[in-house]
Amino acid sequence: MNHSDLRSRLLAWYDASARDLPWRVGPRAAGARPDPYRVWLSEVMLQQTTVPHATPYFLSFTARWPTVGDLAAAADADLMAAWAGLGYYARARNLLACARAVAGEHGGVFPDSEAGLLALPGVGAYTAAAVAAIAFDRPANVVDGNVERVMARLFAVETPLPDAKPELKALAADLVTDERPGDWAQALMDLGATICRPRSPLCDRCPVSMHCAAFARGDAESFPRKTKKAARPRRHGLAYVLTRGDQVALVRRPDKGLLGGMLGLPTSDWTAHPPEDLSGAPAAADWRSVGEIEHVFTHFSLTLRVMMADSRADGDLHEGLVWTLRAGLAALPSVFLKAARLALETPRLI
Numbered sequence: 001m002n003h004s005d006l007r008s009r010l011l012a013w014y015d016a017s018a019r020d021l022p023w024r025v026g027p028r029a030a031g032a033r034p035d036p037y038r039v040w041l042s043e044v045m046l047q048q049t050t051v052p053h054a055t056p057y058f059l060s061f062t063a064r065w066p067t068v069g070d071l072a073a074a075a076d077a078d079l080m081a082a083w084a085g086l087g088y089y090a091r092a093r094n095l096l097a098c099a100r101a102v103a104g105e106h107g108g109v110f111p112d113s114e115a116g117l118l119a120l121p122g123v124g125a126y127t128a129a130a131v132a133a134i135a136f137d138r139p140a141n142v143v144d145g146n147v148e149r150v151m152a153r154l155f156a157v158e159t160p161l162p163d164a165k166p167e168l169k170a171l172a173a174d175l176v177t178d179e180r181p182g183d184w185a186q187a188l189m190d191l192g193a194t195i196c197r198p199r200s201p202l203c204d205r206c207p208v209s210m211h212c213a214a215f216a217r218g219d220a221e222s223f224p225r226k227t228k229k230a231a232r233p234r235r236h237g238l239a240y241v242l243t244r245g246d247q248v249a250l251v252r253r254p255d256k257g258l259l260g261g262m263l264g265l266p267t268s269d270w271t272a273h274p275p276e277d278l279s280g281a282p283a284a285a286d287w288r289s290v291g292e293i294e295h296v297f298t299h300f301s302l303t304l305r306v307m308m309a310d311s312r313a314d315g316d317l318h319e320g321l322v323w324t325l326r327a328g329l330a331a332l333p334s335v336f337l338k339a340a341r342l343a344l345e346t347p348r349l350i
């Protein structure tokens, strides 16, 4: 393959077709430098979600906290609430830790090298490479799932994922040069997102199809090869919706673990079999079942039976309950929001 021709074709396509995204300045030929804070924030938000889903969060975060110093000064609870709906709350905690390190130890200025970025709390290899390339034009190899897919197709890599990851990363590294590294990283991202899509890639509109081995074979969509996934295990539990007038009892979850540090409904432990008693109930009350909800986490599926009761004056309430108005439940992580909606039958109110 002629790497240099592939690169110039993709960069020319990017110059003409770059996506207009709120954290981006246009192709580097335009001369402007993006704000590293906005690049970093967008990359963290985009790690497990799509551009359309992340965009409103990005806009509201940057309106509320326009600089890394503003974000560093945010109260933990405010940031966690603003993050609700983006999933992976550990990432929100890391976001805050990183903002505070940049503000406190680097005078509010992001390090401008991949190694410097990698030393920040919560910044992994992917984010460090992406920020180094996009914000500082460093020749970093930025490889996410989109880029892996593009490489697997361009080179018709037969090794299945995840074993193919190092091979795909090495193929991507061979294409990185000192020429416009930020634009190159974003051009690859855009190609993966808009043309070389997971399903039905638009090969007839692809600027590099003449270099693509999978296209030449006529079976682009069959790449990347994948090893069959083991079925997700299922867990079961109970969620409790305890009401007091217009309020619902919540609990703050332990800092460590799934949805750590977030407010949520009280629940039993989540186990392989449905619980046989009312373990984890926040009060002695006349609990009634209102049905079940399903939720899929990365590593398991969860069935929660939703129990509901009104709190009684003599109800022996557990300590640590946080009484919250129904309208405030909208900020709950979605697994609890589903359960609360089922119990309260007021989907539009929360």
Ligand code: SF4
Pocket: 150, 153, 154, 195, 196, 197, 201, 202, 203, 206, 207, 208, 209, 210, 212, 213, 214, 215, 220, 221
């Ligand atoms: Fe992807 Fe098709 Fe382009 Fe190959 S030709 S890189 S499979 S869009």
